[in-house]
Amino acid sequence: MNLHNVSWVRQEMVLPSARPAGQGGPREWMRKNLFDGWLSTLLTVASVTAIAWLIVAIAPWLGNSIWKANSLAECRQLLDGAPGACWGVIRDRWPQLLFGFYPADLYWRPVLAFALLLAALAPVLFRALPSRTLWFSAVYPGLAGWLIWGGSLWFPVAVYLGFAVAAGLFASTARASQGLGLSVAGLGAALWWVYAAQPFSSAANAVIPIVLEAVPSREIGGFLLSIIIGVTGIATSLPLGILLALGRRSGLPLIYMLSVVFIEFIRGVPLITLLFTASLLLNYFLPPGTNFDLILRVVIMVTLFASAYMAEVIRGGLAGLPCGQYEAAEALGLDYWKAQRLIILPQALKISIPGIVNTFIGLFKDTTLVMFIGLLDPIALAAAIRANTEWQGIYWELFIFIGAVFFIFCFGMSRYSMYLERRLKTDHR
Amino acid sequence: MSKTLRGLSPENRRGLSETAVEITSMNKWYGDFHALRDINLTVRRGERIVICGPSGSGKSTMIRCINRLEEHQSGKIVVDGIELTSDLKKIEEVRREVGMVFQHFNLFPHLTILENCTLAPIWVRKVPERQAKEIAMHFLEKVRIPDQAHKYPGQLSGGQQQRVAIARSLCMKPRIMLFDEPTSALDPEMIKEVLDTMIALADEGMTMLCVTHEMGFAQAVADRVIFMDQGQIVEQNEPRAFFSAPRSERTRTFLGQILGH
């Protein structure tokens, strides 16, 4: 092109052509990613050495695994001085690690509850299933509680009737005012649970007895306990966290204050303190003679603890939404709750998924803290097993096993959150 | 007037009322900042009003007071026979009858175009889902994007999104439409498609209040042009007189700036 001539016109258009063949190949890849300069080469060599050293150190120990032994002494005898992992302890104490001191002839009950848990979770987790299966997810908590703790089936039924009472009261009073309806419904349900639930279930049981052998809470332990606390905590801390987050953004001063005080108080106190409160102090405050289940108390504390964190995570998501979304919802005539449910929360929760799952994983791992108040979670059982003469001195095998199980659960949650993020991605940015 | 009409059912009340919006001596402050000063405005049913004025003159604030996205501190606003007070029921009643289109569309990105359009009819007007879908498709055809119904807003161009936003408002069968600079965020080649949609709407007799600087649109459809400055209505007139013989100095300067070069 002539420099002095600014006028120029293209004679023919350039057609798209194929991209030149890659300069790839494994050799090229290695040079680019592993040996690109002396620093990179040094790091590569160091990493490979470290991995090799680890493998050399652990491989014989893992390779000599003993699966069948009834005591550490027997295990050592079989190994005959060589290093080796003694997984016999897992095999020997398997039921205990899973169920604690749950009566052996009743193992089918928690197992059935766990299987049903999967069925109850599926429609919640995966949209592919018809939403009509959701009714089972709603019934599941009562059913699982009955299976695990036993007693009369009428007791969970009475608890559920409390919700029915609340719904009925709300429907009949909400027309006057939603606030009034909510208060009346809450009060009615509370009165029902405190005064009517017990007599109702005894009376119903007298007519049609449907009873499973009762199992006291102190016999429940192991991964069963972790899963009970973890799943209940996860399932209840999310809605509670949502309410707290909305409360913290509320324009009503009382609700705002309550939410802030609750969140800041709970976040400022270590979980272990709350657990000690649950196990010791509550006894002083509750009227004497009340029998308030220890696991239930712990679940409540763990839930409250997680919900404070959850609230802050969700508040971040709410703050991340452009205010145009609120305005558009309002301009269409949606009231506060409908706008939140249909427009704001679906988007805010989507943004918050990584933080929410983070809190879930934290909660699940924190369930191991209950050992400090005398509940028999897997870690506490490991300590008990190691105190036993047969397995005195065993160490790595138990903790590796417990760690692996926790890892599977937590990794599963993490993968699920990634799946969910992908499924909900509609912004096409 | 509203006192004598209060006893009537909404249908009768609306049948009688020839006034769509009546604003009397309305003032609004943001903190200590006097954003709207002594606004008086009566909009007849079916009237099309264009509001213009320099940035920060209170145009958005004024039309947002009409559906109570902003709260006024003194004076009176009566929309469709309902006075706006802090009564939530009344506010929601007004919002059902008043559609609004925003500068940045504000479509719901997690819902498809069709769901965006059916949401309010289903949840606010309690229209059965099937019927809501029919209504939505009807209005999407009207704004000429029925084939995009199952896409998400993020997959549409700005002009298409704004037309969806108009359709979404129309699905509520509003009696009044508010537009807040509906074309300001659009590329030039998309402005026309949105304006055409608005002109079609005006031709059907919709009561419209549009904040816009599209003077061609004002000349084509407006019954009245309002010029605002410093939170006040400075001048209003029918469009031809407004553009050919503006009476206030401020209006002349403003028109000179946007039409001049």
Ligand SMILES: Nc1ncnc2c1ncn2[C@@H]1O[C@H](COP(=O)(O)OP(=O)(O)O)[C@@H](O)[C@H]1O
């Ligand atoms: N939420 C708010 N808080 C404080 N001041 C505001 C707020 N919204 C608008 N204003 C002020 O009110 C005046 C009018 O704003 P606006 O109605 O948005 O003007 P316009 O739409 O005419 O450009 C501006 O000076 C603006 O800074």
Ligand SMILES: [Mg+2]
């Ligand atoms: Mg504006």
